[in-house]
Amino acid sequence: MTALKNDRFLRALRREPVDRTPVWLMRQAGRYLPEYRATRKQAGSFLAMAKNPDLACEVTLQPLRRFDLDAAILFSDILTIPDAMGLGLYFVEGEGPKFERTVRSAEVAAKLSVPDMETELRYVMDAVRVIRRELDGKVPLIGFSGSPWTLACYMVEGGGSKDFARIKALAHNDPATLHRLLSVNTDAVIAYLSAQRAAGAQALQVFDTWGGVLSPAMYREFSLPYLQRIAHGLERGDDAERTPLILFGKGNAAYLEDLAASGAEGVGVDWLVELGEAARRTGGQVALQGNLDPATLYGSPDAIRRQVRHALDSYRDGNNGSRDGHVFNLGHGMSPDMDPEHVGVLVDEVHAYSAR
Numbered sequence: 001m002t003a004l005k006n007d008r009f010l011r012a013l014r015r016e017p018v019d020r021t022p023v024w025l026m027r028q029a030g031r032y033l034p035e036y037r038a039t040r041k042q043a044g045s046f047l048a049m050a051k052n053p054d055l056a057c058e059v060t061l062q063p064l065r066r067f068d069l070d071a072a073i074l075f076s077d078i079l080t081i082p083d084a085m086g087l088g089l090y091f092v093e094g095e096g097p098k099f100e101r102t103v104r105s106a107e108v109a110a111k112l113s114v115p116d117m118e119t120e121l122r123y124v125m126d127a128v129r130v131i132r133r134e135l136d137g138k139v140p141l142i143g144f145s146g147s148p149w150t151l152a153c154y155m156v157e158g159g160g161s162k163d164f165a166r167i168k169a170l171a172h173n174d175p176a177t178l179h180r181l182l183s184v185n186t187d188a189v190i191a192y193l194s195a196q197r198a199a200g201a202q203a204l205q206v207f208d209t210w211g212g213v214l215s216p217a218m219y220r221e222f223s224l225p226y227l228q229r230i231a232h233g234l235e236r237g238d239d240a241e242r243t244p245l246i247l248f249g250k251g252n253a254a255y256l257e258d259l260a261a262s263g264a265e266g267v268g269v270d271w272l273v274e275l276g277e278a279a280r281r282t283g284g285q286v287a288l289q290g291n292l293d294p295a296t297l298y299g300s301p302d303a304i305r306r307q308v309r310h311a312l313d314s315y316r317d318g319n320n321g322s323r324d325g326h327v328f329n330l331g332h333g334m335s336p337d338m339d340p341e342h343v344g345v346l347v348d349e350v351h352a353y354s355a356r
């Protein structure tokens with residue numbers, strides 16, 4: 001494989017010095033780009049695009065052609081795992097993902113098993129291989145998965161949810177069944193991330209998007225232990241060759257110390273916590289990724305630059321005056337109505353202001 005031409009992102013995750021703070025954006029490939037909408041139209045649907053390695057590669061690379069991003073993220077979705085478990089993923093226009101079958105009983109949960117990565121999820125591994133080849137060492141490629149809890153939310157609810165009523169009812173009424181589901185999901189996530197690593201992913205991120213909807217006691221029972229199992233159980237090599245793992249969570253501010261002690265190399269945080277405070281509380285144990293409010297992109301270029309500088313300085317102030325160990329990102333994903341030009345302003349300001 002060709003050597004990496006830009007390894008800022010991987011160096012920052014190792015907390016090594018870099019010339020500029022690296023930056024990538026969650027959902028950097030997506031409907032806010034006209035070229036994405038064109039490819040999606042050509043594919044016919046989101047799923048057809050995600051299941052075609054060449055088209056998945058094309059949309060992965062689109063934001064990198066426009067912006068000076070320091071990492072690429074595999075174009076796929078977290079719901080590939082439950083789909084491969086047989087739940088039947090489909091999309092309703094304007095309503096998001098849905099499942100034909102749900103998991104709400106002990107009987108159904110008992111039948112779930114870890115899908116085979118090189119058959120049922122081969123299209124994901126093929127996409128990773130094609131993207132690595134086409135990137136040709138430009139920047140590292142991030143592979144990803146949903147967290148066991150976040151996947152379970154969709155598997156129990158049968159789609160997105162506002163109140164998470166069904167999965168919370170299951171947690172209260174039949175916790176053993178939910179634990180069984182979380183346990184299979186954990187094994188599947190470990191196998192999925194391992195397979196992406198073997199196919200060429202150079203960093204791995206777990207999205208615990210819905211961990212923050214749990215009370216602290218329930219987070220500590222239903223989400224955190226499974227994230228810890230992944231951080232411990234996922235084989236990812238040694239020292240400089242180690243494939244870093246980032247645990248991102250929305251609403252995870254209360255748990256930063258636990259996440260930093262989990263064994264992961266990086267923790268991704270949302271915008272409800274000051275990065276400086278997050279840095280002080282994690283004390284250099286991990287790299288931190290974040291944490292601009294995505295809605296900042298609705299602001300003017302000047303407002304965006306101001307907020308970028310604030311996040312960079314907040315991190316530095318909480319990290320003993322050093323910018324090392326920071327990966328700049330949003331605190332959550334981008335939205336389809338955001339202005340691509342504003343993304344360019346953000347990325348360039350991160351690099352210009354953090355130059356050292």
Ligand code: 1CP
Nearest residue numbers: 026027028029030046074075076077078096160207209333
């Ligand atoms: O084109 C379209 O209309 C489909 C919209 C879309 C896109 C662009 C979906 C459906 N998934 C994706 C891609 C995607 N999903 C990526 C691509 C890589 C990138 O970041 O550029 C990633 C990392 C995801 C991960 C994902 N999917 C998460 C975790 C991250 C997050 O944003 O919190 C979640 C919760 C999902 C579920 C999902 N898939 C799609 C939608 C619209 C949703 C959210 C539904 C909901 O609100 O519950």
